[in-house]
Amino acid sequence: MMKNVAKIATCLILAFTVGGQVYAVDGGNPKKGKHLYKKECKACHSKGDAAGELTPMSKTMSQWDRFFKRDMHGAQPDVFKKLSDKERLDIQQFLYDHAADSDQPQTCG
Template sequence: MRNTLKLLAVVAALSASLAAQGGSDTKGKFFFKKNCKSCHAPGGSAKEITPLSKTQAQWKAYFAAGKHKKGAEKLDGLLKPEQVKDVQTFLVNHASDSPQPETCGG
């Protein structure tokens, strides 16, 4: 029981630090489905991507670089900067090594 409480405290602290970055997990999920899955889904024009495609560190590095794909195109070209932040929060929160891995409906 004590360990469970400790774990919850850690998770709460982590969520708080992510929230401090300003992104919204819920909005990020919405924008990811709406603006990224159009191409990144089975049968789409690009390979399938879900939060599980990368670890938390890999997603952070990806968004820190700010490039969508190899080449110069910026993520900001696809979404408004605050929406990019939301998508980042969603993807990092549910990455393959996160406390709540999520496939986003596949």
């Protein structure tokens, strides 16, 4: 009897730990990110704009991660500075989820 209880408890703890890790990797809210991307990025990055058209498929998943961690929109740093950390994470999540080498590549926001 005690053995079974311990087994069940271990399973529950494992399930929560694994679930928690997945959440920690993802983090951002891609739905909000899509909305923010349209609002904050498309203004300069639509077809025919000087900054160049940009879609989630413009980069691979690792290129997006690098862009958000290292580059931080180096071409015009103010663009990223006016966004909160959460907003940047949401946008990063949306672009990452639909990157060129993702499961669901997407050409337009």
